[in-house]
Amino acid sequence: MKTAVVICPGRGTYTKTELGYLGRNFGDRALLAAFDATRGALGQETLSALDGAAGYSVAKHTRGDNASALIYAATLGDFRALDGEAIRVVAVTGNSMGWYSALACGGALSAEAGFEVVNTMGTLMQEALIGGQLIYPFVNEDWVADPARKADLLATVAGIGARAGHVLTLSIDLGGMLVLAGNEEGLKAFEAAVPPVQGRFPMRLANHAAFHSSLQAPVAERGRARLSPSLFGQPKLPMIDGRGAIWWPGATDTHALWDYTLGHQVTETYDFTRAIGIAAREFAPDLFIVTGPGTTLGGAVAQSLILSHWRGMHSKIDFQTRQQAAPVLISMGMVDQRATVTKGD
Known part of the structure; x- marks a missing residue:
């Protein structure tokens, strides 16, 4: 069994090539129906309709109220598709909006609570669209x-x-x-x-x-007013946030987690590079698994590992040489790589 840190992608990863991703990969039809019902009750287009559209629309699919929910669902579906007999997840982290997904993958939010958080924040961001x-x-x-x-x-x-x-x-x-x-x-x-x-x-x-600037203070304030601290619980897996801080199972102050998620995480710089460096040093995983949708975050993960001088890597060639010899970075958005960490869903 291989150990893995799972990395959840953020905005900008559900692109034209990802259209239909949920239809192809999201195994829990009942959960997807619940997500659709939540959005339908809010007067929003369902994820099934967005994902199943005849064509991709930049104007529609990249909107915060649509993109965030699509990405969250794709990430959660991929996380649940991991082969638990071959992969032992030792920690989770994410990039930007991916922190919300990491909270659900890590067990600090239920699947439904995670969807409420991400859909609410994505909608608030889109409504304000500041900067x-x-x-x-x-x-x-x-x-x-x-x-x-x-x-x-x-x-x-x-x-x-x-x-x-x-x-x-x-x-x-x-x-x-x-x-x-x-x-x-x-x-x-x-x-x-x-x-x-x-x-x-x-x-x-x-x-x-x-995102991640003081300009988002009004959005953070509205999010805190709408999303209760009671949504947050103890994580089941260690979670590495956008400061490189680790939230440990059984030792997390859940109110502080709510406060960080809807405070600092919204209005201050998100240090993804540090999060990956901490993941590498503290957990020393065999693999870094980037969930879908998309494949664009892989380069930033590799660059972060190089900047951390992980396992003696100092350049793109160093990374590619190691990757070809024995892959350390798996992108679930790539069909061939996905097959190496799932049971063939």
């Missing part, structure tokens, strides 16, 4: 750490954020990428201050608000 996000790399295409480049970029961010009328801050420390959050003035100023790289950066993220 935006963009992404920009600080490592080159070889994924070699460049601390000086990162420091320079963060100094640029701080300088722009200090200007009158400009809001700009680090939203997510995402492997070799910086995800920035800000208002339009702040985001435009950064785009003007840095050179285009790799043919696509700096890249705005469609339908994304200024």
Whole structure:
């Protein structure tokens, strides 16, 4: 049996190629029906209808009130599909919105409570849609750490954020990428201050608000008013949050967990890189398993492991060499890799 840390993806991972993901992979039809009933009662389009649509719509499928629930369901379905006889999950973590999914996978929220949290927060984010996000790399295409480049970029961010009328801050420390959050003035100023790289950066993220920044304080406040601390219980698995802190089974203050989830996690930087580094060092798993939907988070996980110098890796080539010899990163969004950790669902 292999040990594994499971990593739950966040927004932006249910894309055109993922259309139909729940239909293909979500095994618990009754639970999906319950999710659909919850959304139907709120006047929202059901997950079955969204996932089963004839075509993918950026305008519809990337909206916070739709994307968050789709991603949560896909993640939870994948987590439940893991082969318990071959894989022993030793901890869970996630990226950004993936923290809500990790809470359910880790047992601190029931499947239904997790859906309530993610659907509520996704809807509140969409209703407010305060600010935006963009992404920009600080490592080159070889994924070699460049601390000086990162420091320079963060100094640029701080300088722009200090200007009158400009809001700009680090939203997510995402492997070799910086995800920035800000208002339009702040985001435009950064785009003007840095050179285009790799043919696509700096890249705005469609339908994304200024997640993990002080601009989300009103959303956090509304979330706390709607979501009771009683939804949260003791986790069954260790959970690594966006600070790299570990919430342990039997030793978690559930009110503090509610407070973090609907407070710091919403309004402060999410350090995914640190979460993965802590997962590697504290739990030393055989595998890192990224649930679906999508496959885009794998690069950030690999980059985070390289930045942590995990098992002597310092570059993309180091990672690829190890991965080819004996895979350490499994993406359940890839059919061939999925088959190695499931019972053939």
